[in-house]
Amino acid sequence: MSIKKISGKAKLVIIDDIDTDQIFHQSLLTMHDPQEIKPHIFGNLEGFESFGKGNHEGEIIVVGKNFGKGSTRQQAVTGFLAHKIKAIVGESFGPIYYSNAVNSGLLLIEAPGISQLPIDNLDALEINIEDAIIVNLDKGNEIKCKSIPKPVLDIMEAGGLLKLGEGM
Template sequence: MEKVLKGKVWKFPDDVDTDIIVPGRYLVLTGEKELASCVMEGYDPEFSQKVGKGDIIVAGKNFGCGSSREHAPIAIKGAGISAVVAESFARIFYRNSTNIGLLLIEAKGISRNIEEGDEIQIDIDKGVLKDLTNSKEFQITALPDFMMGIMNEGGLISYLRNHLAEIKD
């Protein structure tokens, strides 16, 4: 995983639930690319055609609330989103995202200070988010080393596959 991410911001409000991220009628889909084609359709039906590889979602509080379906983070990752920065995340969404390697970053007050279309840069090691459009800088919650290890290997599932022998010993 890259230690410095740079991308265009797509902004969402508080309480974006998993039905907004992937509407229920698409739950028969399982592939990353299939799910990416309907990502955020509950909020903007054309989002999947607008979003670009490396773009970043910025949201308010409680992002990913709702059901425990893994479809939501899979769709976001499949759409090429490099990270989701929010004031807080629903616990099950956070866990599902960790499992598949979708980077989530908490930053208090971020939704009041970043606008859609801004270009931002996130330096994970330094714990800094820079709004390159408006020359602003924000502290982000640092990820613990073990979490970075999981993200570097593409998520918890990949991490466990690669380290199962070490865990058994």
């Protein structure tokens, strides 16, 4: 598998400093099953409490600064994978969240300035991985994003870190 271009409808969650407890609350930590985790995503984020119960397949979530800061909570990644979202694009990500996402194959794209770019919910976005550009096809505007480091792409293309470990 080679990841070159990703497209999907925008879903805006542009709030800075969203903590993993707002993505998946600590009271649910004995849940292991992705399908059980799925409806609880953003369950503790004011204004987005019902997000997890909706259909978000194929969406590209757009977030603000420091998304996923807080606890080392794998479920806060797993839930988005269960929703089959295409990617999360944001100003910046908490370092542990970034690593957890890469390791299980959730694509995160850092795009400083994205929260200032005119985007509405359901706009068609296209991410060109090789050129590191995000295009809003509906608005006709675009923004540079940070390149995805090769080792990160290697892990994602291998199907996640655990697959790599099978041969080590």
